[in-house]
Every structure is written in C-alpha cells, then in structure tokens.
Amino acid sequence: MAHNEITHDVIIVGAGLAGTWAAMVAAREGVSDIGVLSKIHPLRSHSGAAQGGIAASLSNTRPVAGTGPRGPLEEVPPGAEASDSWELHMFDTIKGSDWLGDQDAIEVMVKDATEIVYEYEHMGCVFSRTDDGRINQRRFGGHSAPRACFAADWTGHVLLHTVHEQALRYDVKFYSEWYCMDLIMEEGICRGVVAMDVLTGELYTMRAKAVVFGTGGYGRAFAITSNAFANTGDGVAIAYNAGVPLMDMEFVQFHPTGLYRHGILMSEACRGEGGYLLNSQGDRFMNTYAPEKMELAPRDLVSRSEQTEINEGRGVMGDGQGIYLDLRHLGRDKILERLPQVREIAINFVGVDPIDAPVPIQPTAHYSMGGIPTTLDGQVLADADGALVEGFFAAGECACVSVHGANRLGTNSLLDASVFGRRTGYAVVDFIRNGAQLHPVSGDPAAENRARINDLLSRDGDENVEHIAQELKWTMTNNCGVFRDGERLQLALEEIKDLQKRFRHARTMDKGSRFNTDLLTTIEVDHLLQFSEVMVAGAIARTESRGAHSRTDFVKRDDENWLKHTMAHKPMVYEDEDAGPRLSYKGVDIDWEKYPPQERTY
C-alpha cells in the first residue's frame, strides 16, 4: 500500500444527520469497514442547530374544534379519527415545492416519515410529549395539520446526538476534523476521496468501494445567513469539479425570521406557536399576502411579504431593514417551555427578551434546495437522462433528490436528511454485498492535491481571502436574494467572475501544516466562488418565478417552459476559460392524475 493511503469498504463524508444515518444503518446491518469523515467534530455538525421540528403525520394532536387555523391544539383521543395522513403531508409538500419536487421522492419521504420518527424515539430521542405520553406535535408553515414533532426548540440537537450515539454503539469509525478536498473519479467511477487530517496537515488518498456525501448546505454564500461557518458547500463544489452535475442550484430558501443583521435563526416554531409579524405601523401585514394562513404561510411567501414591506418603507429599525416578530401574547410560560433557545438567542445577540418586547428580524439565507442529483436510494446521477455515477452516493442538504423542489417546507429537511440518509445506508449495504469492487487508482491523488495546497500557500498577492468572501456574500444577498431580476443577476455573475480572478492573488497568511484553519478557509472560499457561479447561472436562465426563485422581471410561474430541473455541468477543460456551466434540464416526476400543477395560493 502506498504511503498515506487508507482503504475502507465505505467512506462517508459528513457526520450530520444524513451521513450518520447512512453510517449507523450500514454498520448495524453488518458492513463494518466504514470511515466517516467530518471537518468538524461530528456532534458540531449543523444538523444540531435545527430548532423547530421534524415532520411526520403521526396524528397525535389536532386543532381544538371551532378555533380556526391559529387556535389551540389538543391530543387526538384514542379511537378518534386521524387528524393527519401521509397523503396530506404529500400534497402540502408538493404545493410547497411549487410543483418542482419529484412526486415519487416525496411519496417515499412522507411514507417513511412516521416510521423514522418512531425509530428515533426507540433509539432514545427525548421528544416533547403530550399529556398521555405520545410525541407532541405543533404547527409549521405550509403544513395543513400539526405535524412537527419536536424537542422544545432544540430538535436537531437531540436527533443528531441520538443517531451519533447509536453509530458509536455499532462501532462506526469517525475521522473527526478531517477535511475532504477531492473526489477520486476515473472513467466515471468513484474510487475514493482525498482528505486532510487537519491536526497534522497530512493528506491521504482514501480509497473505497462506495463514497457517500452528506456534506450539508451552501448557505454560507450569503452575507445574511442562518447557516454555520461550516456550511460552505464543499461537497457540491467537489462533486461539480469532479464532473458531477448539480441540480436546481438557483433555489435557495430565505427564512423569514433571521435575527436582524445577524441572520441567526429565530425558529419558525415562533410562528408555529402563534407569533405575529408586524411592520412599522404595527400591522399584521400577512393579512394582505396570505389571509388564510397568515404568518404560517410557506417561507418563500412570508419572506417576500416582509421584503415588500421593507422595500415599501414599512420596515423597522434605524435603516428600515427589519420587521418585528412579536411573541409577547404567548406569555412567559409558553415561551420558556417551548422556545427557550430562541429566547436566549434574542437576549444574547440583540438584547431583547421576547417575553417583554418584539424581536427585530429579517429574511435570512437558510436552506439549499439544490445540490447533487440522486435517485431515491441516494445514487448520484451523472446526467439528465438518469445515468449513474458508480460508487457515489449523496444524501441530506448537499443532495437534491428532489423532495423540496422550489421551496422547502419547514421540518421537511431534518426528515429528508434522516430518511434519505437511512435509505442510502441500506443501498450501500446492498451495493457492497452485491460484490462492489475496490477499483484501482492511477497516479497519486494525494500528491496532486498537495500541489494545489502548495500553490495556495505560495501565493503572496495582496488580496485578502476573507474580503473576497465578504464581497461575494453581499453580492449574493443583494443580487441573488429574495427578489431577483435579470439585470442584477448579470451584475452578480460579473462580480463573481471578477472575484474568481482576484482570488488567484489571494494570500493565505498561515503557512504552517498544523491545524491550519486559514488554509481551510481559503479552500472553502474557492468552493463558494465556484458554486455561486452555478447558482447565478441557473437563476439567469430560469425566466420565471417559482417558489423561492422570484424574479421581478418574470413574475409568473411558467409551467410550459420551466416545469423542469436545472442540471449544471462544469465546462470541459478545452472550452473557453470564461465559459460558464453547461446547463441542461431534466423532467419533474409528476402524477398528472392525482397531483397536477395548480395555482399556489395560501
């Protein structure tokens, strides 16, 4: 075996819910030779930051009869009619996706939902409970029944710890603080990854029969974002560079309640529990935009409503860029019981206690609908016709299966990461059992990546990596945000091109090998610059408004021309250096009998 070579049957990159589920299931089923890489300690993964809940049609609670869509909830008594069903969950998800979600994938997800939530419960997850001991459920935007299973407002934390613990129980090997920087692909077959042990700076060629990406979202491409520092979309950029197409990258969800100027999330549970949104005149302006669902309309709609209020001069705070989230009427007890984390965040970061005063918020980049295209079993697609990349799987936020289409409903992504992480785990087991090969690797991939690092370290230009990142992020927030138009998108594209060039003169200040986070930031910014271009290119091409992609110059959804997924391929090396991604399109899986596209009103 060559120096610095490691082999496993399965290498999983990412230890959030998606990656850990895949690892845990595979280990439980007896595939024991697994290595899970995570650039931060597994329990630090961003899944742990999810607050509000995970969707499943358990029918444990229902609205009290006669109290309307925002009234109190009660337990569904034993023997009573179910208040919810997978069919309802399916329809809500399709409608939420603005018909861009693939209906076969959505069906799989909503049907697996109840089973996986019970599995979490059986593995020790400490859910909040109803009085009779069942898993408690609350309302969430765009869902027509109380469907969000929750653990106060730290649901993701509890889910992540639970599945991580079980992975340890089945002896999964974790490579904590290892950074994956390349995918080894030859002849269209995935043969492993190149990764750095961050502690020493040493690079390794890690060969495997199957590689799974569960690398999370790309929300860090925006200045105002709810996402952790780690969410730099490494996985999507690495896959793209290795020739794998990216799907629907232009669809990014802006969450309506990011903390003003910080972007840190105030969970949708705030509105699920009954919170109001107010403009500078003290009006519950959602009246105008979604009279029925009010604050619990889906996120794209609420964020656009807020942005419209702000643009028309009815925002709050010094610069008029904020909106108020008012929780006061919920009362102290409910806030302390159901929203303790949210309260702490508001106190810590803007000095406002939601028990006493409304909290200033604004739309914040939150969720990446697009990503690496996969089958229902996590197998990565090589093109719009459905060819597969042998040995390569992906699940969770880095993947696009696509259950969220143009707009994700809250609580559906913890579900997505769990369900498709688990399915990928089973698929990998089958793949290994059916005689998967450890394919040979030519050359020395670790050495090639060492050369890339040496090149980055040797740059002594006067550009600062972080400044380039900041400029990119503001460009994306301002020009590829809640509202978009052709002109501003074009501007964003030009700026990205320019920043990519400037990046070549950016220096890394830390030249050492030990725990060099400065170098990692440089690589991450390189990734941001690469996939942001794909996002903008997709957005420019898509001359319609659908879900979270809202163009002021093409305000209508256009099913005739755009009821299809964007697939973006990296241009071949021999093409012009400035050539953007090559776009092709893929049909949406639709059951025309049952769920044909409709107008989407709330």
Add this chain to the structure above:
Amino acid sequence: MFDFLSFGKTPEMIKKRKTAFVRVQRFNPDEDEKPYIQEFEVPMTPETTVLDALQYVKTELDGSLTFRKSCRHAICGSCAMNVNGSNDLVCHRNLPESLDKTGVVTIKPLPYLPVIKDLVVDRTSFWEQYKRVKPWLVPPEDAPEKEFRVSPEEVAAINSAETCIMCGACYSSCQVIAMGKDYIGPHALLKSFLRVMDPRDTIPGERLDISGGEDGAYRCHTIFNCIDACPKNLNPTEAIETLRKLAQRRIAFEEERAERQKTLTEAAD
C-alpha cells in the same frame, strides 16, 4: 482598511464604535517553546462578540491565529475557551461587557487539556470518557409499533441533561479532572444520568456500576465549578449526586425500572 466588523451594520452602530484590546494566548508546538500572550487592538460595536473579535484578528491581522467555531449561536459546542479566567462560549459572549477598565479581555484555551495550537485544545480524554459511559440508549428488545409512552414529567426530569452541547467548559473547570484524567468527568456523568433516568433504558444497573463507581460519582468533590462554568446553565453536580444515591440502591432501582417498563407502551396518566 476593509471595515470588516461594521460591514453591513447600521450607521448608529458605527458611530459608537470603540476598540478593545484583545489578549490571546498563542502557542504553536512546532515553533514555540512555550505559550505567550499577544495583544491585538480590535474595533467593536455594542453587539460585537468575543468570537467576532477573534475572527477580526484572524482576518485582518494574523491569519495564523487558530480557534474552533461553527454555529455562532451557542448550540454546536465548538468555541468554549477561557475568557478572563472562566470558561465560556465565545460566540455568545459580548465583547464590550467582557472588558476590564482598561479595555482589555484575555482569552486562553480551555485549561487542563493539551494545546494543539493557540486556542484549540486536544479533547481526546474528554471524548474517551464520553464513550466510556455508553452514551447510547439500550431500549427494550421489542419495540412497539408506535412510540414508547413517556410522560411529560419524565421528560422534564431529563430534559436539561439532553441539552448539553459537549463544549467542555465544565470538564475544563473541574478540579478533579485537573488532578487526573481517569475521572469520568461532569459531561459524561451528565450523559450517564440522562440514560439512567430514561424509563426506556434497560441497563441502568450496568451504567451505575460505571458512573456511580470509583471513577464516577464518588470522585466528585462537589466543588460546583461545573455549574458555574456551564454556558447552558445546566447542573452536572446535581446529576452526579443523583447517580451517587441511585448507585447505593442499585438493585431496587433496577426493579423499579423493570416494573416501569411493563407499562411503557400504555398511555401515561
């Protein structure tokens, strides 16, 4: 200079901005013989956090300054450090409020752990002890079709333990840990408490052998440092006390658990 901290912030905030003197302990074992303190001047607004300040230093002044971070809202546990002599998460720690009269804040790595580089410590012993208590639930073999029934009161008893983010602030404030790493430590004992108290767990006795034993609850000197250090306001000492008491009546407790599990699939009252 690129105005990093005020980029995108409101004009009033920029007006009020002053600077802070941030003293950071530096140490790169590959280059330095021993740790030393370096001071940086950092601009700030009333909302600047200690993490913002470190991030400013890294971006503008010295890219080699090394620390861990991720979520930036006190939920991932990456950024526990020692600020002015006590442990805290720097991401939720306000900078202006952390300054002394001369405008200085001092940031060091978590104590009692080997330093990897600057503010990054080696938490190997911390995670080994976590694994040692078997943090996973061992549920009854026959799972029901739906959920096990657990009452809101039973959840309330373990809820706060479940919110531990494993940041290590308690561990690195514990005098017993300072004396030796074979002690299980407050973080892992709190986890053990969570599992022992969970009505769904089938091996509370086995757990109490470990966590109620010599390297566990009996080693705690009840100095309460862990409570003071916990940025999430949890109470490991109380959990350790409970483990100690339960270990004394281990057999009876196991019987109670077995009894409770007979009704685990029935509606709670």
